[in-house]
Every structure is written in structure tokens, then in C-alpha cells.
Amino acid sequence: MKKNVLVASALTAAAAIVGVGAPAAQAEAGTVPLVRYFDGLKHYVTSGARPGTKYREEGRVPILTKKEPGTKAIYGCLSGNAKRDQFLSGAADCENSVNPSAKRHAKLRTEGYLFTSPGPGRRALYRCYVPHTQSHFVSLRPDCESKPPTSKVNKEFVLGYFPHA
Template structure:
């Protein structure tokens, strides 16, 4: 169990490093390089993930990493929503579907939580992909900056579902 958490720490460092989208000037002066953004934070409680630009979901969740998500609907962006899956307790996921994928879900009882922010629809200069991932054995969705969803080894039954969108990345 200890090795599993060591791997998670390394993965979280990769997300934090990859997601450093707010410049040092912003940290010092309050101004941001580029469009206004807030951190989209990935949390983990040992079993379930929770990804939000809002408040920490509870005291048992610890931060694993963050990437910037836009706060306004700019040309070429789309809104991203936080939802709970109706088929699995505490399975929070992100989607671009305002109906929380109820139109395509067999259970059709996913629950809307909030609009998290906006991501670019397509790649471009200064943008990185954000993948939606799923761990079937724990029924937990999360996001990753890596196309393999940080699967270590790559055969560890973590599924990369699709690219949710592209976030602004400085550097």
C-alpha cells in the first residue's frame, strides 16, 4: 500500500508541474498572463477522486495536483461541468455535457453539481490536453495531463476515456 501512495505523489507532482499555468507575475501582483483562470484541483481520499475548481470536497481528501481552467467562455472554448454518476456512490466526474451525460447514459440519473469553468475545444499554441480517466475497480473518474492516465504499469486497468479539452499552459 505504501508503494501505491509513493506513485500517487509522483503523479501529483507531474500534474502540478504540467499545470503551472499562472505566471510568477500573477502570484506577486494579482495579474495573470493570458485569459482569467482558476485552478482545477484533483483530490483523492484513498479510494475516490474528486476534481473541482470549487472548495475542497472534505477533510479526508488530499490534493494531488492542479491545472488552470478558464473562468469565461472565450471563442473556441466550452463549459465543463462537475457531476455525480448515478451508478456509483461518490463517483464525481467532469463532462462537457450540461445534462451530465444523461442523454447517453444507460442509468440516466447522473446529478449536476456545478459549472467548473471552460476549456479550449482544440489544441493550439500554449495549450495542453486534459484527459478524462476512469478506474473501473473503484468506479472513480479523474483527470490527468497524461494520455496513459498515469497508469503504472500501463496495464493497471485505468482507462483513458477521452480528451475533455485543452487548458492554457505557460512554459
């Protein structure tokens, strides 16, 4: 997996998107960085603190800190079905109602807010899943960075849209 997998290209991405090795951009007023980390096996995506010393940053995008019209909350969750599978969800119950017979997912925190629809100055954030490692992550790319697209990485859905200059 490439080092700079969250960002499509450091040269074409605006200052709101920062790749590995690039200096952190100043957050816009009312935003906080949503950071994707990777420890070699599992991903962790949060607007909070780095999950541990083994995790290295892969990229970041700005998300809103307060609810605005046309936005929804995004929650950090821990899977009850896969060890160390942290994922983001737009459901406050971390999608426990989807499969009530599965082990319960735990809500860790409210990460921030994303727009619910595309618009000027917004970019899609996709939720992706790697079945063989049971690891969720987010990506700016609709193919979830699978080159060429394979069944090794699955795009689940658009999580929401973040402000993008």
C-alpha cells in the same frame, strides 16, 4: 499511486501546474485552479472548495473562468450509478442522454471553460476512469498515469485543453 500524479514533473511543468507540496502558482488573469483531490479510494476534481477533510490535493491546472471563442463549459457531475463517483463532463446534462436507462447523473456546478482544440500554449486534459473503484479523475498524461499501462485505469477521452505557459 504517486503523490504527484496529476503533474508529470514538478521541474518540467510550468508555473501554471502545481504539484503536491509545491507552492500554489499565481493564477493567470481569467483563470481558476481546477484541483484534483483523492481520499485513498475516490477522486474529486473541482474548481470549487475541497470536498471534505479526508481529501488531499494531488495537483491543479488553470481553467478559464469565462467562455471565450473556441472554448466549452466543463461541468462537475455526480454519478447516479456509482457511489461517490464525481466526474467532469463537457455535457450540460452530465451525459444522461448517453445511456437514458441508467440512473440519472446530477450536475453539481459549472467548473469553468476549456479550449476545444489544441494550440500554442495549450495542454490536453484527459478524463480517466478506474473501474475497480468506480472513480473518475483527470490527468495530464494520455496513459492516465498507469505504469506500465494496464487495464486498471482507462483513458476515456480528452476533456479539453487548458492554457499552459
